[in-house]
Amino acid sequence: MARTRRHKSVESELFVYVDIRGEAVLAGVLTLDDSDETRFFAEFTYVQSYVNDPRAFALDPVNLPLIDAKTTFRTESRYETLGAIFDAAPDAWGRNVMRVDKAGARVTEDEVLLRGRGMGVGALFFSARLLTPNMRKTYRLPEVSQLESLADLLTDIDQGVKPKGLYRDILGSSWDIGGARPKTIVRDEAGEMWIAKFPRRGDSYDRQRVEFANLQMARAIGLTVPEIRLTETHLGAVLLTHRFDRELLPAGQGGASVVARRHFLSGASLISPPVRIGKRDLDGPEGSATYSYARLADVTRRISSNPVQDLKELYARMILNVAVHNTDDHLKNVGFLKDEGAHTYRLSPLFDVVTQEGSARHYLHIGAQGRASTFENCLTHYRRFGLRSEAAARSILDAVRDVVADRRAYYVAAGMAPEEISMVESTLMAWRDSAAG
Secondary structure (H helix, E strand, O other): OEEOOOOOOOOEEEEEEEEEOOEEEEEEEEEEEOOOOOOOEEEEEEOHHHHHOOOOOOOEOOOEOOOOOOOEEEEOOOOOOOHHHHOOOOOHHHHHHHHHHOOOOOOOHHHHHHHOOOOOOOOEEEEOOOOOOEOOOOOOOOEHHHHHHHHHHHHHHHOOOOOOHHHHHHHHHOOOOOOOOOEEEEEOOOOOEEEEEOOOOOOOOOHHHHHHHHHHHHHHHOOOOOOEEEEEEOOEEEEEEEOOOEEEEOOOOOOOOEEEEOOEEEHHHHHOOOOOOOHHHOOOHHHHHHOEHHHHHHHHHHHEOOHHHHHHHHHHHHHHHHHOOOOOOOHHHOEEEEOOOOOOEEEOOOOOOOOOOOOOEOOOEOEOOEOEOOHHHHOOOHHHHOOOOHHHHHHHHHHHHHHHOOHHHHHHHOOOOHHHHHHHHOOOHHHHOOOOO
16 A cells, blocks of 8 residues: 555654665665564655666566655555565564564564564565665675584474574574474585574474475476475484575675575565455455455466466466365465566475375465365366366366376485375375276
Protein backbone atom coordinates (compact mmCIF):
# COMPACT_ATOMS: atom_id res chain seq x y z
CA MET A 1 0.00 0.00 0.00
CA ALA A 2 1.56 3.32 -1.08
CA ARG A 3 1.13 6.60 0.76
CA THR A 4 2.47 10.09 0.06
CA ARG A 5 2.84 11.01 3.74
CA ARG A 6 4.69 9.33 6.56
CA HIS A 7 3.44 7.70 9.71
CA LYS A 8 4.09 10.23 12.44
CA SER A 9 5.19 8.02 15.33
CA VAL A 10 7.99 5.61 14.57
CA GLU A 11 10.26 3.62 16.82
CA SER A 12 13.36 3.50 14.60
CA GLU A 13 14.76 4.36 11.19
CA LEU A 14 17.08 2.11 9.19
CA PHE A 15 18.97 2.54 5.94
CA VAL A 16 18.24 -0.20 3.40
CA TYR A 17 21.17 -1.18 1.20
CA VAL A 18 21.24 -3.36 -1.88
CA ASP A 19 24.33 -5.23 -3.04
CA ILE A 20 25.09 -4.48 -6.69
CA ARG A 21 28.05 -6.64 -7.74
CA GLY A 22 29.70 -6.32 -4.35
CA GLU A 23 28.99 -2.63 -3.81
CA ALA A 24 26.73 -1.33 -1.05
CA VAL A 25 24.18 0.96 -2.70
CA LEU A 26 21.71 2.88 -0.54
CA ALA A 27 18.22 2.06 -1.83
CA GLY A 28 15.92 3.67 0.71
CA VAL A 29 14.87 4.31 4.27
CA LEU A 30 12.79 1.94 6.38
CA THR A 31 10.92 3.18 9.44
CA LEU A 32 9.62 0.72 12.01
CA ASP A 33 7.30 0.80 14.98
CA ASP A 34 6.86 -2.44 16.87
CA SER A 35 7.17 -0.95 20.34
CA ASP A 36 3.86 -2.61 21.17
CA GLU A 37 4.09 -6.41 20.84
CA THR A 38 0.51 -6.56 19.55
CA ARG A 39 1.10 -4.04 16.77
CA PHE A 40 3.48 -3.78 13.84
CA PHE A 41 3.99 -0.87 11.47
CA ALA A 42 6.60 -0.21 8.80
CA GLU A 43 7.07 2.09 5.83
CA PHE A 44 9.68 2.39 3.11
CA THR A 45 10.73 5.18 0.75
CA TYR A 46 13.34 5.04 -2.01
CA VAL A 47 16.07 7.69 -1.81
CA GLN A 48 16.67 10.06 -4.73
CA SER A 49 20.23 8.85 -5.34
CA TYR A 50 18.90 5.34 -5.94
CA VAL A 51 16.12 6.55 -8.22
CA ASN A 52 18.79 8.34 -10.29
CA ASP A 53 21.23 5.39 -10.35
CA PRO A 54 21.23 3.67 -13.78
CA ARG A 55 21.96 0.36 -12.05
CA ALA A 56 18.92 0.65 -9.78
CA PHE A 57 16.00 -1.76 -9.90
CA ALA A 58 12.71 -2.06 -8.04
CA LEU A 59 13.23 -4.12 -4.89
CA ASP A 60 9.91 -5.75 -5.76
CA PRO A 61 8.60 -5.13 -9.30
CA VAL A 62 5.04 -5.93 -8.23
CA ASN A 63 4.65 -4.15 -4.89
CA LEU A 64 7.55 -1.66 -4.69
CA PRO A 65 7.81 -0.07 -8.15
CA LEU A 66 10.76 2.29 -8.54
CA ILE A 67 8.87 5.48 -9.40
CA ASP A 68 10.23 8.35 -7.33
CA ALA A 69 11.60 9.29 -3.91
CA LYS A 70 8.29 10.74 -2.72
CA THR A 71 6.05 7.70 -2.57
CA THR A 72 6.02 5.91 0.78
CA PHE A 73 5.04 2.25 0.91
CA ARG A 74 3.33 1.27 4.13
CA THR A 75 2.36 -1.98 5.84
CA GLU A 76 1.12 -3.48 9.08
CA SER A 77 2.50 -6.93 8.26
CA ARG A 78 5.93 -8.33 7.43
CA TYR A 79 4.40 -10.14 4.46
CA GLU A 80 2.20 -7.51 2.87
CA THR A 81 3.66 -4.82 0.55
CA LEU A 82 7.15 -4.76 2.13
CA GLY A 83 7.72 -8.51 2.02
CA ALA A 84 10.77 -8.04 -0.23
CA ILE A 85 12.51 -6.16 2.58
CA PHE A 86 11.57 -8.63 5.30
CA ASP A 87 12.63 -11.59 3.12
CA ALA A 88 16.15 -10.57 4.20
CA ALA A 89 15.25 -10.72 7.89
CA PRO A 90 15.93 -13.72 10.14
CA ASP A 91 13.00 -16.10 10.52
CA ALA A 92 11.81 -18.23 13.45
CA TRP A 93 15.15 -19.97 14.09
CA GLY A 94 17.17 -16.75 13.87
CA ARG A 95 14.79 -14.94 16.18
CA ASN A 96 15.01 -17.81 18.65
CA VAL A 97 18.82 -17.60 18.62
CA MET A 98 18.61 -13.86 19.30
CA ARG A 99 16.23 -14.42 22.20
CA VAL A 100 18.61 -16.98 23.69
CA ASP A 101 21.47 -14.50 23.28
CA LYS A 102 19.39 -11.90 25.14
CA ALA A 103 18.47 -14.36 27.91
CA GLY A 104 14.86 -14.53 26.74
CA ALA A 105 14.29 -10.79 26.44
CA ARG A 106 12.12 -9.53 23.58
CA VAL A 107 13.93 -8.72 20.35
CA THR A 108 12.55 -5.72 18.45
CA GLU A 109 12.26 -5.73 14.67
CA ASP A 110 15.05 -3.19 14.17
CA GLU A 111 17.34 -5.39 16.30
CA VAL A 112 16.41 -8.38 14.18
CA LEU A 113 17.36 -6.56 10.99
CA LEU A 114 20.54 -4.95 12.32
CA ARG A 115 21.92 -8.04 14.04
CA GLY A 116 21.46 -10.02 10.85
CA ARG A 117 24.81 -8.71 9.53
CA GLY A 118 23.57 -8.84 5.96
CA MET A 119 23.89 -12.61 5.77
CA GLY A 120 20.19 -13.22 5.21
CA VAL A 121 18.75 -14.38 1.91
CA GLY A 122 19.08 -12.06 -1.07
CA ALA A 123 20.88 -8.78 -1.74
CA LEU A 124 19.43 -6.51 0.95
CA PHE A 125 20.97 -5.55 4.28
CA PHE A 126 20.43 -2.85 6.87
CA SER A 127 22.34 -0.25 8.84
CA ALA A 128 21.52 2.33 11.49
CA ARG A 129 24.02 4.70 9.84
CA LEU A 130 25.19 5.56 6.35
CA LEU A 131 27.89 3.26 4.98
CA THR A 132 30.71 3.69 2.51
CA PRO A 133 30.18 2.01 -0.86
CA ASN A 134 33.12 -0.37 -0.42
CA MET A 135 31.94 -3.84 0.56
CA ARG A 136 35.08 -5.70 -0.39
CA LYS A 137 35.54 -7.64 2.80
CA THR A 138 35.12 -11.18 4.05
CA TYR A 139 32.78 -12.40 6.76
CA ARG A 140 33.84 -14.38 9.79
CA LEU A 141 32.05 -17.68 9.44
CA PRO A 142 32.58 -21.14 10.90
CA GLU A 143 34.25 -23.67 8.63
CA VAL A 144 32.72 -26.86 7.27
CA SER A 145 35.34 -28.69 9.34
CA GLN A 146 33.66 -27.39 12.52
CA LEU A 147 30.33 -29.16 11.97
CA GLU A 148 30.88 -31.57 14.88
CA SER A 149 31.23 -28.81 17.47
CA LEU A 150 28.50 -26.77 15.78
CA ALA A 151 26.08 -29.67 16.21
CA ASP A 152 26.50 -29.56 19.99
CA LEU A 153 26.33 -25.78 20.05
CA LEU A 154 23.10 -25.54 18.07
CA THR A 155 21.52 -28.31 20.12
CA ASP A 156 22.21 -26.25 23.24
CA ILE A 157 20.77 -23.12 21.63
CA ASP A 158 17.69 -25.07 20.55
CA GLN A 159 17.23 -26.03 24.21
CA GLY A 160 17.59 -22.39 25.30
CA VAL A 161 21.20 -22.62 26.55
CA LYS A 162 23.26 -19.53 25.75
CA PRO A 163 26.78 -20.28 24.43
CA LYS A 164 29.80 -18.72 26.09
CA GLY A 165 33.19 -17.42 25.05
CA LEU A 166 34.36 -17.81 21.47
CA TYR A 167 31.32 -19.86 20.52
CA ARG A 168 29.13 -16.80 20.89
CA ASP A 169 30.73 -15.39 17.72
CA ILE A 170 29.19 -18.24 15.79
CA LEU A 171 25.70 -17.00 16.64
CA GLY A 172 25.96 -14.35 13.95
CA SER A 173 26.21 -17.06 11.31
CA SER A 174 23.08 -18.74 12.61
CA TRP A 175 20.49 -16.05 13.20
CA ASP A 176 20.34 -14.73 9.61
CA ILE A 177 18.71 -17.76 8.09
CA GLY A 178 15.05 -18.48 7.45
CA GLY A 179 13.07 -21.42 8.73
CA ALA A 180 12.37 -22.74 12.22
CA ARG A 181 14.94 -25.52 12.68
CA PRO A 182 18.62 -25.47 13.80
CA LYS A 183 20.91 -24.26 11.05
CA THR A 184 23.88 -22.03 10.38
CA ILE A 185 26.02 -20.69 7.56
CA VAL A 186 29.44 -22.24 7.02
CA ARG A 187 32.28 -21.59 4.62
CA ASP A 188 34.27 -24.23 2.74
CA GLU A 189 37.97 -24.22 1.89
CA ALA A 190 37.30 -22.31 -1.35
CA GLY A 191 35.39 -19.55 0.45
CA GLU A 192 31.97 -20.66 -0.81
CA MET A 193 29.01 -20.42 1.58
CA TRP A 194 26.74 -23.29 2.55
CA ILE A 195 23.63 -23.53 4.71
CA ALA A 196 24.03 -26.36 7.21
CA LYS A 197 20.86 -27.98 8.58
CA PHE A 198 21.24 -29.95 11.80
CA PRO A 199 19.27 -32.67 13.58
CA ARG A 200 16.85 -31.77 16.34
CA ARG A 201 16.17 -33.81 19.45
CA GLY A 202 12.83 -35.56 19.25
CA ASP A 203 12.73 -35.97 15.46
CA SER A 204 10.95 -39.21 14.60
CA TYR A 205 13.08 -39.65 11.48
CA ASP A 206 16.20 -38.08 10.04
CA ARG A 207 14.85 -35.05 8.21
CA GLN A 208 18.23 -34.17 6.72
CA ARG A 209 18.53 -37.55 5.01
CA VAL A 210 14.92 -37.35 3.82
CA GLU A 211 15.48 -33.91 2.32
CA PHE A 212 18.72 -35.08 0.69
CA ALA A 213 16.86 -38.00 -0.91
CA ASN A 214 13.99 -35.75 -2.03
CA LEU A 215 16.36 -33.26 -3.64
CA GLN A 216 18.27 -36.06 -5.37
CA MET A 217 14.98 -37.26 -6.80
CA ALA A 218 14.22 -33.69 -7.90
CA ARG A 219 17.56 -33.57 -9.71
CA ALA A 220 16.80 -36.87 -11.45
CA ILE A 221 13.45 -35.44 -12.58
CA GLY A 222 15.32 -32.54 -14.18
CA LEU A 223 14.45 -29.80 -11.70
CA THR A 224 16.88 -27.04 -10.75
CA VAL A 225 18.57 -28.11 -7.52
CA PRO A 226 21.53 -26.50 -5.73
CA GLU A 227 24.63 -28.51 -4.88
CA ILE A 228 23.99 -30.55 -1.73
CA ARG A 229 26.07 -32.75 0.57
CA LEU A 230 25.46 -34.97 3.58
CA THR A 231 27.99 -34.90 6.41
CA GLU A 232 27.95 -37.18 9.43
CA THR A 233 28.27 -35.95 13.03
CA HIS A 234 27.92 -37.77 16.34
CA LEU A 235 24.41 -36.29 16.64
CA GLY A 236 23.31 -37.35 13.16
CA ALA A 237 23.47 -36.20 9.56
CA VAL A 238 23.95 -32.56 8.57
CA LEU A 239 22.60 -31.40 5.21
CA LEU A 240 24.75 -28.83 3.42
CA THR A 241 23.12 -26.74 0.69
CA HIS A 242 25.22 -24.40 -1.42
CA ARG A 243 24.00 -20.80 -1.23
CA PHE A 244 22.63 -19.93 -4.66
CA ASP A 245 22.10 -16.28 -3.65
CA ARG A 246 25.84 -15.66 -3.20
CA GLU A 247 28.56 -15.35 -5.82
CA LEU A 248 32.28 -15.34 -5.11
CA LEU A 249 33.77 -12.67 -7.38
CA PRO A 250 37.45 -12.71 -8.41
CA ALA A 251 39.79 -10.83 -6.09
CA GLY A 252 41.31 -7.57 -7.24
CA GLN A 253 45.05 -6.92 -7.23
CA GLY A 254 46.34 -7.99 -3.84
CA GLY A 255 42.83 -8.04 -2.41
CA ALA A 256 40.50 -10.65 -0.98
CA SER A 257 37.68 -12.30 -2.90
CA VAL A 258 34.40 -10.40 -2.96
CA VAL A 259 31.13 -12.06 -1.98
CA ALA A 260 28.32 -10.55 -4.05
CA ARG A 261 24.70 -10.99 -3.03
CA ARG A 262 22.03 -11.87 -5.58
CA HIS A 263 18.62 -10.28 -5.19
CA PHE A 264 15.97 -12.78 -4.12
CA LEU A 265 12.20 -12.49 -3.80
CA SER A 266 9.99 -15.05 -2.12
CA GLY A 267 6.60 -16.00 -3.43
CA ALA A 268 5.16 -14.49 -0.25
CA SER A 269 6.66 -11.07 -0.92
CA LEU A 270 5.45 -10.99 -4.52
CA ILE A 271 1.93 -12.20 -3.74
CA SER A 272 1.78 -9.89 -0.70
CA PRO A 273 -1.01 -11.68 1.20
CA PRO A 274 -3.31 -9.32 3.11
CA VAL A 275 -2.90 -9.53 6.86
CA ARG A 276 -6.64 -10.16 7.24
CA ILE A 277 -6.29 -13.65 5.72
CA GLY A 278 -5.50 -15.99 8.61
CA LYS A 279 -5.03 -19.76 8.70
CA ARG A 280 -8.75 -20.19 9.34
CA ASP A 281 -9.43 -18.42 6.06
CA LEU A 282 -7.16 -20.59 3.88
CA ASP A 283 -10.06 -22.54 2.41
CA GLY A 284 -12.29 -19.51 1.89
CA PRO A 285 -12.56 -17.69 -1.46
CA GLU A 286 -9.85 -15.12 -0.68
CA GLY A 287 -7.54 -17.64 0.97
CA SER A 288 -7.74 -20.12 -1.89
CA ALA A 289 -7.13 -17.37 -4.44
CA THR A 290 -4.07 -16.09 -2.56
CA TYR A 291 -2.40 -19.18 -1.13
CA SER A 292 -2.20 -21.35 -4.23
CA TYR A 293 0.21 -22.68 -6.82
CA ALA A 294 -1.99 -21.07 -9.47
CA ARG A 295 -1.33 -17.67 -7.92
CA LEU A 296 2.41 -18.42 -7.92
CA ALA A 297 2.05 -19.27 -11.60
CA ASP A 298 0.47 -15.87 -12.25
CA VAL A 299 3.40 -14.13 -10.54
CA THR A 300 5.90 -16.27 -12.45
CA ARG A 301 4.28 -15.32 -15.74
CA ARG A 302 4.56 -11.65 -14.81
CA ILE A 303 8.24 -11.44 -13.75
CA SER A 304 10.08 -14.37 -15.37
CA SER A 305 12.43 -13.92 -18.31
CA ASN A 306 11.53 -17.48 -19.36
CA PRO A 307 7.97 -18.03 -18.16
CA VAL A 308 7.36 -21.15 -20.26
CA GLN A 309 10.24 -23.04 -18.64
CA ASP A 310 9.64 -21.66 -15.14
CA LEU A 311 5.93 -22.49 -15.25
CA LYS A 312 6.67 -26.08 -16.27
CA GLU A 313 9.19 -26.38 -13.45
CA LEU A 314 6.78 -24.87 -10.94
CA TYR A 315 4.14 -27.39 -12.01
CA ALA A 316 6.61 -30.27 -11.63
CA ARG A 317 7.66 -28.98 -8.20
CA MET A 318 4.03 -28.96 -7.11
CA ILE A 319 3.66 -32.59 -8.18
CA LEU A 320 6.91 -33.52 -6.43
CA ASN A 321 5.64 -31.95 -3.20
CA VAL A 322 2.55 -34.13 -3.48
CA ALA A 323 4.61 -37.22 -4.32
CA VAL A 324 6.92 -36.85 -1.30
CA HIS A 325 4.19 -35.32 0.93
CA ASN A 326 5.95 -32.01 1.50
CA THR A 327 2.86 -30.31 2.89
CA ASP A 328 4.85 -27.41 4.37
CA ASP A 329 4.83 -25.82 0.91
CA HIS A 330 4.12 -22.25 1.98
CA LEU A 331 4.76 -19.13 -0.12
CA LYS A 332 8.18 -18.43 1.37
CA ASN A 333 9.40 -21.82 0.17
CA VAL A 334 9.23 -20.66 -3.45
CA GLY A 335 11.69 -18.01 -4.56
CA PHE A 336 12.95 -16.04 -7.54
CA LEU A 337 16.46 -14.78 -8.36
CA LYS A 338 16.96 -11.56 -10.27
CA ASP A 339 18.60 -11.85 -13.69
CA GLU A 340 21.99 -10.17 -13.88
CA GLY A 341 21.76 -6.72 -15.51
CA ALA A 342 18.01 -7.00 -16.11
CA HIS A 343 14.72 -6.33 -14.36
CA THR A 344 13.43 -9.87 -14.83
CA TYR A 345 13.69 -12.96 -12.65
CA ARG A 346 13.98 -16.74 -12.81
CA LEU A 347 12.62 -19.37 -10.48
CA SER A 348 15.32 -20.00 -7.89
CA PRO A 349 16.79 -23.45 -7.29
CA LEU A 350 14.61 -25.76 -5.24
CA PHE A 351 14.90 -25.82 -1.44
CA ASP A 352 13.09 -27.08 1.69
CA VAL A 353 11.55 -30.23 0.23
CA VAL A 354 10.92 -32.22 3.41
CA THR A 355 8.40 -35.02 3.87
CA GLN A 356 6.00 -34.00 6.65
CA GLU A 357 4.12 -36.06 9.22
CA GLY A 358 0.83 -35.21 10.79
CA SER A 359 -0.53 -32.98 8.03
CA ALA A 360 -3.03 -34.43 5.60
CA ARG A 361 -3.31 -31.31 3.44
CA HIS A 362 -0.85 -28.95 1.82
CA TYR A 363 -0.46 -25.34 2.87
CA LEU A 364 -1.04 -24.14 -0.71
CA HIS A 365 -4.05 -24.92 -2.85
CA ILE A 366 -3.20 -27.34 -5.64
CA GLY A 367 -6.31 -27.66 -7.78
CA ALA A 368 -10.05 -28.17 -7.82
CA GLN A 369 -9.80 -30.37 -4.70
CA GLY A 370 -8.20 -27.52 -2.81
CA ARG A 371 -5.23 -28.53 -0.66
CA ALA A 372 -5.77 -32.29 -1.02
CA SER A 373 -2.54 -34.24 -1.52
CA THR A 374 -3.53 -36.31 -4.56
CA PHE A 375 -2.13 -36.73 -8.04
CA GLU A 376 -5.59 -36.25 -9.49
CA ASN A 377 -5.76 -32.82 -7.87
CA CYS A 378 -2.56 -31.85 -9.69
CA LEU A 379 -4.25 -32.36 -13.06
CA THR A 380 -7.21 -30.03 -12.55
CA HIS A 381 -5.66 -26.56 -13.01
CA TYR A 382 -2.84 -27.34 -15.43
CA ARG A 383 -3.82 -24.52 -17.81
CA ARG A 384 -2.81 -21.96 -15.18
CA PHE A 385 0.75 -23.21 -15.74
CA GLY A 386 0.69 -22.59 -19.48
CA LEU A 387 0.07 -26.24 -20.37
CA ARG A 388 -2.31 -26.56 -23.29
CA SER A 389 -3.55 -30.11 -22.82
CA GLU A 390 -4.09 -32.71 -20.15
CA ALA A 391 -1.69 -34.92 -22.07
CA ALA A 392 1.09 -32.36 -21.54
CA ALA A 393 0.24 -32.19 -17.84
CA ARG A 394 0.18 -35.98 -17.54
CA SER A 395 3.60 -36.27 -19.16
CA ILE A 396 5.06 -34.08 -16.41
CA LEU A 397 3.12 -35.99 -13.75
CA ASP A 398 4.39 -39.31 -15.11
CA ALA A 399 7.99 -38.05 -15.21
CA VAL A 400 7.81 -37.13 -11.53
CA ARG A 401 6.06 -40.33 -10.49
CA ASP A 402 8.50 -42.52 -12.44
CA VAL A 403 11.40 -41.16 -10.39
CA VAL A 404 9.65 -41.06 -7.01
CA ALA A 405 8.34 -44.61 -7.52
CA ASP A 406 11.98 -45.65 -6.97
CA ARG A 407 12.19 -43.59 -3.77
CA ARG A 408 13.38 -46.45 -1.56
CA ALA A 409 16.65 -46.59 -3.47
CA TYR A 410 17.16 -42.88 -2.81
CA TYR A 411 16.32 -43.31 0.88
CA VAL A 412 18.85 -46.14 1.20
CA ALA A 413 21.51 -44.13 -0.65
CA ALA A 414 20.91 -41.29 1.83
CA GLY A 415 21.68 -43.66 4.72
CA MET A 416 18.16 -43.98 6.12
CA ALA A 417 17.44 -46.90 8.43
CA PRO A 418 14.70 -49.40 7.42
CA GLU A 419 12.40 -48.25 10.24
CA GLU A 420 12.81 -44.63 9.12
CA ILE A 421 11.96 -45.57 5.55
CA SER A 422 8.81 -47.34 6.74
CA MET A 423 7.81 -44.29 8.76
CA VAL A 424 8.31 -41.95 5.81
CA GLU A 425 6.42 -44.33 3.52
CA SER A 426 3.46 -44.23 5.88
CA THR A 427 3.09 -40.47 5.32
CA LEU A 428 2.94 -40.60 1.50
CA MET A 429 -0.81 -40.17 1.05
CA ALA A 430 -0.82 -39.66 -2.72
CA TRP A 431 0.64 -43.10 -3.33
CA ARG A 432 -1.88 -44.78 -1.04
CA ASP A 433 -4.68 -43.14 -3.01
CA SER A 434 -3.18 -43.99 -6.38
CA ALA A 435 -3.17 -47.31 -8.18
CA ALA A 436 0.39 -46.49 -9.23
CA GLY A 437 1.54 -46.66 -5.59
